[in-house]
Structures are given as structure tokens and as C-alpha cells.
Amino acid sequence: MENPRASACIVVYKGADEAARAARSLLEHTQYPLEIYLVDNNSPDGAGQALEKMPFPDNVHVVRLAENVGFGKGHNAVIPMLTSCYHFVVNPDITLEEDSISALCSWMDDHPDVVMATPRLKYPSGEEQYTAKRRPTFAALLARQLPLPFLKGVERHYLMLDEDLSIPREIDFCTGCFFVIRTDVFRRMGGFDESYFMYVEDADITREAQKYGKVFYVPVTYVHHAWHRDPNKKLSSFTMQIRSMLHYWHKWGFRLF
Secondary structure, three states: OOOOOEEEEEEEOOOHHHHHHHHHHHHHHOOOOEEEEEEEOOOOOOHHHHHHHOOOOOOEEEEEOOOOOOHHHHHHOOHHHOOOOEEEEEOOOEEOOOOHHHHHHHHHHHOOOEEEEEEEEEOOOOOEEOOOEOOOOHHHHHHHHOOOHHHHHHHHHHOOOOOOOOOOEEOOEOOOOEEEEEHHHHHHOOOOOOOOOOOOHHHHHHHHHOOOOEEEEEEEEEEEEOOOOHHHOOHHHHHHHHHHHHHHHHHHOOOOO
16 A cells, blocks of 8 residues: 555554454544554564464554564554554554544644544443543552542543543643554654653653644544553552653653642
8 A cells, every 4th residue: 555544553462363353443444545553572472473374454564573672662663664644553452433543634634733632432331431631640640540539639630520521622641542643743753762661651752742733632533442451450560650650750850740
């Protein structure tokens, strides 16, 4: 495919079937010309080899890396291959029910001052996920991890639930499970900061994108996100998230509230 309108990258670490389901969902529901890249981070379960054997159309490319380089660096691996206008960062646990890719590309066409955007996200059950966020603070991190009544107000403010989210809103934190960015901006900024292995790199790239234009929450469409929430299940994942958060604050400045 020559000069696709949009491109999408899914970084895979284990779970070929889930990643393939996400890719097929994008293909099934997208009208715009689209290139899809499945980047395997040297999955120990053989996901990369399994994906290579699947009967994808020519606009789906499997890229196998020699080691697990992490989330951001995995996404950055496709930057030299991109010829699209808009690039989508997509988690393997994302599925579509409508043409969200085309809807977001069209919205971006109409808003040239916006360089990055995320739509509504829902659980597979249809329940809303709250993805419009303000900049992460220490209090917000506590509120997201500890269900304490006195932190509920902090969490609501962080998730912008004190705003009308039925209309597009400028945000400071664009969730990394599904967002669109202008490909030229993604390339000029060098993609994700590779000093993050996993977690918080989405907050970081949002800050970088704001140097080039506005970042918006755009509820004109939605996608489904299974949201496995590993930080709440594994101590090692939670510890990695804390390290990434400390790195973010060192880079951008610490905020208590």
C-alpha cells in the first residue's frame, strides 16, 4: 500500500491470538487506507513466530525484535517505516465496534492545531473507562491505587470528572492504550522516550507532543479496552510503575496535587 492515510502499531509480548484479534478488528472496521505493524518483543511463548504464520493481508506487517525492548522502544521500531498522515498507538487488548480510525482522522483534519488525541474507551461490558486525565501527581497516583474515601475527590479531579466530557476537551495526559498522533510530529519528536521500559511513557509523550500543538480527548467515537491492569495484580509491575513515575517527576517536576 502506497502512502496510507493511517498506520497503527501494536507491540506484542506474549499472546499472539489477542494481538491478532486487535489487528483484525482494526481491519474490519476501518475504511481509510491503513497499514498495521505487529511488533513482537521477543515473546517467550513464540507469539512472533505464530503471528508470522497467520494469513494476514499485505497491509499487516509482523516485525520481530531480537529482545524485549519495552513498550515505547517497541513502538519506535516502526518509525522509519511510516508513510502515513496519522499514526495510532494501539494495545493488543483493544477492539473496535465502529470505524474509530476514520472518525479520529477526520476530526484531526478539522482541527489542525491538535497533534494528538484519544477517544472514549469502554470495557468489553460497555462500562465507561475514564481516560481524560490531568497531569499525574503523587496524590493522583495514590488515589488510583488505594480506594480510600478521602482520595475520591483527588481521583475525580485527575480524571477530569469535574468537566463536561461529552464534548472534546484539551487534556494533559493521553492514555497509551489507544491514541492517534500526527505521523510527522511522532517522527520529529523521535517517538517515545526510550528511558522508560514500561508505564508512564504515555504521560511523558503527551508532554512532548504539547510542544508541537494541543492534545485532546475526543468523544466522537469509542473503542473497547480489556484493561488487564497488571500494576494492581503483580508487585513487580507496581514497582516498575513507581520507578517510571519517579523518572517522570525527575524529568518534568514533582507535583503533590
